[in-house]
């Protein structure tokens with residue numbers, strides 16, 4: 001079994017439930033066979049597509065056209081939020097498979113590939129958990145429009161592993177740490193404790209994902225003789241289309257080894273940009 005080929009095959013699967021179940025199936029088989037990574041002389045180009053398989057739905061729209069969601073005791077708002085998070089998790093499956101396999105020829109340590117395959121398995125679990133909750137509330141993934149910003153970040157950074165690691169795990173997944181506790185509070189307030197349980201599992205796993213991203217970012221930065229924090233800030237300014245904004249979940253970010261020296265100066269910088277564009 002070749003994890004690079006398996007990742008490419010999972011990326012190509014269009015049906016989201018099938019993609020996640022199939023990913024979990026081969027990752028479990030690979031783990032029980034000892035987590036082998038092909039040695040550098042056995043690696044061949046897995047020919048990753050820049051477009052993961054997807055069904056026609058959900059429709060992809062501009063971020064501002066994704067419906068807003070207010071969490072209430074009724075199901076509509078909860079379905080909309082669960083749909084939005086499920087979409088993020090499905091993108092996260094593709095992003096983890098891609099980062100595990102795209103840099104197959106850079107001579108990265110085996111643990112780099114192993115850890116990202118583990119992240120892909122977590123993300124597949126997350127999508128399936130949310131899909132189950134969405135279905136229980138009478139919804140279905142694909143019912144609502146969604147945006148493609150996460151995958152666009154993958155394409156924008158694909159030429160450089162350091163840019164990819166700076167943006168996807170250390171901006172996008174770290175942002176998840178900032179917002180998930182608020183979502184857990186809202187679902188708790190309306191008594192949806194099954195969704196709370198799912199979000200708590202996701203939250204714990206995501207701290208680990210930011211840690212994996214931060215660790216390999218620093219590994220590659222060290223190989224290139226680059227300073228961690230200022231290099232990260234430069235790459236985010238160059239490759240990330242959004243803003244890095246407060247408030248930050250400092251305890252969770254620090255648990256992932258990503259201290260305020262990384263993101264506070266960048267938040268100041270974005271606030272400065274904001275002021276100058278509004279004056």
Ligand SMILES: [Fe+2]
Nearest residue numbers: 089092123126
């Ligand atoms: Fe996730």
Ligand SMILES: [Fe+2]
Nearest residue numbers: 092173206209
């Ligand atoms: Fe994640």
